[in-house]
Amino acid sequence: MIIKRTISVLLMGLCSSSVHYAQTADSLKNIQMQEVSVMGFSRQRSEVATLPTVHVSAEEMRRHLGHSLMDALSHTDGVRAMDIGVGFSKPMIRGLGFQRVAVSENGVKQEGQQWGADHGLEIDAFNVGEVRVVKGPASVLYGSDAMGGAIEILPAPFPQKDTLMGEALLQYQSVSSGLSASAMLALKRKRFFTRLRYSERHWADYRVPADSFTYLSMNLPIHARRLKNTAGLERGLNWLWAYRQGRFDGRVVISDSYQKAGFFSGAHGVPNSANLLSDGKRWNIDLPYSMVNHLKVISHNKWTGNSLQATLVLGYQQNHREEWSRFHTHNYGQQPPSRDPDKELLLRLHTGSAKMQVRYTPLSEWEHYFGLSAMVQKHRIGGYGFLIPNYNRSEFGAYYLSNYRMNNALVFNASMRYDIGRILTRAHGQEAEAVRRHFDNYSFALGATFTPDRKHELRCSVGRAFRLPSANELTSNGVHHGAFRHERGDAALASEQGWQADFSYTLHTDRLKLSVSPFFSYYSHFIALHPTGLWSALPDAGQVYQFKDSPAWFAGGEFRMKLRVIRHFYYELSGEYVHTYDTGSHTATPFSPPASMRNTISWECQRWELFAECHSVTRQNRVCHNEDTTPGYNLINVGGKVDFPLSKGKLSLLLNVRNLLNTSYLNHLNFYRKIEMPESGLDFQTTILFTY
Numbered sequence: 109m110i111i112k113r114t115i116s117v118l119l120m121g122l123c124s125s126s127v128h129y130a131q132t133a134d135s136l137k138n139i140q141m142q143e144v145s146v147m148g149f150s151r152q153r154s155e156v157a158t159l160p161t162v163h164v165s166a167e168e169m170r171r172h173l174g175h176s177l178m179d180a181l182s183h184t185d186g187v188r189a190m191d192i193g194v195g196f197s198k199p200m201i202r203g204l205g206f207q208r209v210a211v212s213e214n215g216v217k218q219e220g221q222q223w224g225a226d227h228g229l230e231i232d233a234f235n236v237g238e239v240r241v242v243k244g245p246a247s248v249l250y251g252s253d254a255m256g257g258a259i260e261i262l263p264a265p266f267p268q269k270d271t272l273m274g275e276a277l278l279q280y281q282s283v284s285s286g287l288s289a290s291a292m293l294a295l296k297r298k299r300f301f302t303r304l305r306y307s308e309r310h311w312a313d314y315r316v317p318a319d320s321f322t323y324l325s326m327n328l329p330i331h332a333r334r335l336k337n338t339a340g341l342e343r344g345l346n347w348l349w350a351y352r353q354g355r356f357d358g359r360v361v362i363s364d365s366y367q368k369a370g371f372f373s374g375a376h377g378v379p380n381s382a383n384l385l386s387d388g389k390r391w392n393i394d395l396p397y398s399m400v401n402h403l404k405v406i407s408h409n410k411w412t413g414n415s416l417q418a419t420l421v422l423g424y425q426q427n428h429r430e431e432w433s434r435f436h437t438h439n440y441g442q443q444p445p446s447r448d449p450d451k452e453l454l455l456r457l458h459t460g461s462a463k464m465q466v467r468y469t470p471l472s473e474w475e476h477y478f479g480l481s482a483m484v485q486k487h488r489i490g491g492y493g494f495l496i497p498n499y500n501r502s503e504f505g506a507y508y509l510s511n512y513r514m515n516n517a518l519v520f521n522a523s524m525r526y527d528i529g530r531i532l533t534r535a536h537g538q539e540a541e542a543v544r545r546h547f548d549n550y551s552f553a554l555g556a557t558f559t560p561d562r563k564h565e566l567r568c569s570v571g572r573a574f575r576l577p578s579a580n581e582l583t584s585n586g587v588h589h590g591a592f593r594h595e596r597g598d599a600a601l602a603s604e605q606g607w608q609a610d611f612s613y614t615l616h617t618d619r620l621k622l623s624v625s626p627f628f629s630y631y632s633h634f635i636a637l638h639p640t641g642l643w644s645a646l647p648d649a650g651q652v653y654q655f656k657d658s659p660a661w662f663a664g665g666e667f668r669m670k671l672r673v674i675r676h677f678y679y680e681l682s683g684e685y686v687h688t689y690d691t692g693s694h695t696a697t698p699f700s701p702p703a704s705m706r707n708t709i710s711w712e713c714q715r716w717e718l719f720a721e722c723h724s725v726t727r728q729n730r731v732c733h734n735e736d737t738t739p740g741y742n743l744i745n746v747g748g749k750v751d752f753p754l755s756k757g758k759l760s761l762l763l764n765v766r767n768l769l770n771t772s773y774l775n776h777l778n779f780y781r782k783i784e785m786p787e788s789g790l791d792f793q794t795t796i797l798f799t800y
Contacts (some may be wrong), residue, residue, distance in 0.1 A: 111575050124525040160186075160612040160625045160666075166237040170795065171749065173698065175281070177233040181259065185625070185666035186243045186684055188701050191778040194368070196228035200777065201243055201626060203662050203686040203701055204256025207578045208604075210246065211263040214361045214406045216423035217251060219459040219485070229263070230365040230402035230427070232344030234277060234290035234307045238262045243666075244627065245573035247551040248507050248523040251481065255575040255604060263408075264303060264360070266350055267296040274757075274800040275305075283791035284338075285390065286311035301350040309342040312390040317772040317789035331386040335785075337394050338750065340369030359408040364401070371396040371433075372780075378458070395450060398431035417467040427457040435492060445492055454490030459483065477509040487579065489536075491725065495586040495595075497540045499533040499579050517560050521569075524552040529576045539585045549574040549799045553726045574605040581635055581655045587646055594644035594652045595637065601657050606631030619672045626665035634660035636690065636698050639734045651734070658692025680708040688730070702728035702738065702776055716750040728776045738781065742771035757800035764793040 144653050162184050172180045178189035189197040199209045211218040211229060218229060239261055246254035249379050266671070267273075272295055279288040287310050295301035313334040320329050343366045350359040370393045373383045387394070407422040431453040435444040445451070465479040482679040485501040507525035514520065533543040553571030584597040608629040615622040637653045664686035671679050683705040688697040702727045710719035727740040747764035770790040774781055 109604075110408065121344045142576045148283055150365045160610060160623075162186075162241045162243070164239040164241065164786075169233075169236055169239065170797070171747070172764075173233060173279075174764075174766065174791075174793065175284075175286075177229060177231055177236060178707065180233065181239065184241050184704075185623075185668055185682055187241055187259075188777055190699065191775060191780070192228055198228050199259055200699070200701065201241070201257035201259075202629075202664065203688050203697070207253055208256035208575060210250040210254035210258045212250065212258060213259070213363075213404075214263050214359075215408050215421045215463070216404070216406050216425070216461060217253065219425050220402060220427040220429075220457060221614075230367065230400055232290075232305070232307050232342075232346060232363070232365060234288070235292075235305050235344060235346045235363075236261050237264060243625070244610045245551065245553065245571050245629075247573045247575070248509065248525040248553055248571075249479070250502070251483075251505060252527055252551075252587065252603075255573045255606075261478050263361075264294075264348060264436075266352055266357070267294075269296070270298065271296050272800075273303075273531065276798045277795065279795045281311070281793045283788045284311040284314045299351055299353050301352070303346075303348040303350075305344075305346045307342070307344040310339075310391070311341075312339050314338045315789060316786050317770050318786045322784045328381060328384055331384065334386070334390065335372045336384060336386060337370035337392075338372050338404075339391050339393050339395070341393075342367050344791075355412045357410045357412070359406075361404075361406040361408070362396040364402045366402075367398075367400045368393060370394060371398065391615075396431070396452075399432070401428045415469050419465045419467075421461075421463045421464075423459075423461040425457075425459040425461075427455070429453070429455040431491070431493075442492065449492070451491045452493040453495060455495075456488045458486045460485075470677070475509075475511040479507045479509075481505045481507075493586060494536060494539045495588065496584045496597075497533045497536040497578050499531055499543075499583065501529070501531045501579065503527060503529040503576065510543050517558060518742045519557045519559075521555040521557075522553070524550065526550045527574075527576070530581065531579060533579070533583050534561060540583050541599070542582055545582065545599065547576045547603050549576070549603045549605060550631060563615060563617055565612075565616075567612045568610065570607070570609045572605070572607055574603050576603055577601045577635060584655075587644070593637075594646060596652055596654050598655050598657075601635055601655065602633050603705065604631060604635055604657075605633050621668075621670040623668045624665065627663070629662040630664075631660050633657050634690070635696070636657040636660070636732075638693060638732070656692065658690055660688065660692075660697055662689075663687050663699075676711050676713050678708075678710045679713060680706070680710070682706045682708075690732070693733055696730040698735065699777055700728065700732075702740070715753075716748065719746065723744045736784075737780065738774050740774035741771060743771055743773070744768040757798060760793040760795075760797040760799070762797065764791075764795075766791040766793065 110501065122336070146599060163185055164181065169180045172183045176197045178199055181187050181199065182189040188200040188204050190200050191197045199205065199211065201209050213231060218231065220230060239259060242258040244257055246258040250258045252553050275292040277290040280286065289310070290305065290307035292303065302644065313336060315334055316330065317333065318330055320327050346363045346724070348359065348361050403426040405424045410417065410419045430451060433452045433491045434452050435449050450484040453627060459550065459780045461483045463479065463481045465477060468476040481504070487499045489496070489498055505525055505527040507523065509523035512520045518685070528548040530546050531543065533540065535542040551571065551573050555567065555568055555569030558566040580597060580598050581601055582597045584595045586595065588595045607627055608627070610625070610627045611621065612625040631767055635657050638656045640652045640654050642652045666684045668682040669680065673679055683703070685703040686701055688700040690697050705724045706721055708719055708721040710717060723743040725740050728738045731737055744762070746768055749760060752759040767788065767790050772786045775787050778787065
């Protein structure tokens with residue numbers, strides 16, 4: 109009994125600890141209990157300041173995988189996908205998006221969103237396993253870009269036994285005639301583990317349930333209900349090499365993601381009936397289009413002692429983005445370049461990062477974390493257009509986190525962080541002047557977790573968060589075609605900063621799972637794009653939008669209930685609501701998500717499952733200046749999965765039917781909402797997965 113009780117206490121400590129070593133999910137434990145020694149590998153749960161944290165399994169990711177990684181995560185309470193065109197999206201957590209949500213893969217924060225709002229995540233969705241979503245101010249451990257939360261893609265576990273593993277996946281999506289394939293091979297021998305994956309995806313012009321769209325009061329046709337020039341392709345290569353010897357665990361990860369996709373002819377420049385005429389081709393990628401390549405190299409090293417654990421993570425990223433469009437001057441009298449005259453934008457970003465963390469556990473009740481982080485960036489531009497200038501940027505931070513377990517039921521957490529940053533930009537003609545800015549700020553959090561028994565859990569936290577302004581907020585001055593506006597930065601902007609409070613309650617019984625998570629945030633400095641009422645002097649530019657700083661507050665919460673009605677039959681109800689208010693404009697903040705609710709019934713057995721879902725979204729009447737209100741809608745989605753055990757491995761068949769009734773609706777969080785472009789209609793998605 110003593111041993112069992114001791115093990116239970118240790119496991120509870122692991123589950124409620126607010127450690128930031130999610131980047132390496134496998135750690136070696138050596139537990140001493142009188143004369144008994146237990147050694148093994150365990151996956152740590154890492155939670156920031158006892159905030160609400162959701163773990164999304166690889167199985168659930170595949171079940172909801174749509175056109176992008178964010179399509180799958182949008183089924184997570186509090187998480188939305190901000191669509192930035194056709195097939196691309198970026199995360200929003202509790203109404204905060206853009207550079208306010210950090211995305212971490214293999215322990216390194218994904219860079220590349222500094223260019224603007226319409227640049228998505230260059231991550232192979234088929235290479236994503238378990239994901240952890242931190243809802244709330246995660247600045248202390250992830251840096252200032254996590255002011256609104258963090259999405260952490262956990263690394264592949266190190267197998268305990270020597271093995272050879274493989275996976276092959278085929279997927280088809282009817283709405284775009286999309287074809288995808290992914291193959292993985294992994295080998296574990298003694299102290300070594302390696303894994304290689306290659307993925308490729310092709311899609312044709314998207315279908316929508318509409319015959320026309322509206323641009324600046326002009327009604328324009330959609331021929332054959334297909335969005336011309338929205339075809340594209342993706343390729344992803346990921347290689348992992350890991351070594352484990354005694355107390356040392358080392359990993360090297362190299363990934364390369366390539367994307368090429370056309371811009372809808374009605375969403376780049378000023379459209380007309382002539383350039384919207386069908387060319388009779390569904391798979392070609394014509395001008396205008398974008399091309400993105402993201403190379404990432406990561407070294408992850410960890411040493412574990414009896415009471416000390418040291419981690420060093422080094423990363424390098426190269427982001428290369430090109431936007432091609434037939435030459436059209438944005439400066440009167442500008443002549444086309446002699447070389448590559450149709451290259452509108454070239455954006456190249458180099459990022460080097462390092463993080464060192466020490467975990468110290470002098471007593472079973474106490475746990476301490478000390479960390480240092482550094483990041484340097486160099487950004488260079490090209491092309492005949494202009495959006496943001498050349499710049500150099502650096503950030504350095506230090507943090508401390510402590511967990512104290514008073515008893516088996518009560519855990520306290522405290523953390524703090526201090527960051528300094530610098531950005532230097534070069535002058536660029538009449539568009540941008542040189543900028544030299546220095547920033548420094550702090551964040552902290554206090555929290556507690558109360559677990560009186562196995563059924564109930566209470567969490568609460570309060571903290572201060574901040575975010576350093578990004579390059580586009582400080583220095584942009586040009587036409588952003590994907591956003592349909594002329595964007596202008598403000599070099600005098602201060603850091604975003606504010607206070608946040610979170611509370612969550614979880615009930616878990618044999619038949620019922622229930623969670624409620626309210627929150628409130630107030631930001632004394634909040635940066636957002638606001639219309640100026642002035643029209644740009646540049647051709648095809650529209651109104652000028654200015655980045656401005658004003659106070660704002662957010663409030664809302666999430667709710668989820670899953671009830672086992674009978675043996676294999678389940679009913680699930682979930683909902684979320686966010687209320688935003690910008691005190692400067694006396695309106696909602698831009699892109700405020702409408703309230704939503706999901707009603708789901710499912711039949712879940714060991715080898716197969718079926719589900720039917722009604723996704724309801726309310727009308728969004730609370731909008732920012734010059735934002736259109738968006739009607740509500742109801743969508744019916746159905747799907748299922750069946751597994752076929754084989755002598756070696758398993759064959760799985762997954763079927764998802766999205767928007768079963770082919771409903772025509774508008775998504776308030778889609779950049780194409782501006783031109784009243786409806787979302788995709790009926791979509792059959794079939795996935796065949798073989799694992800060995």
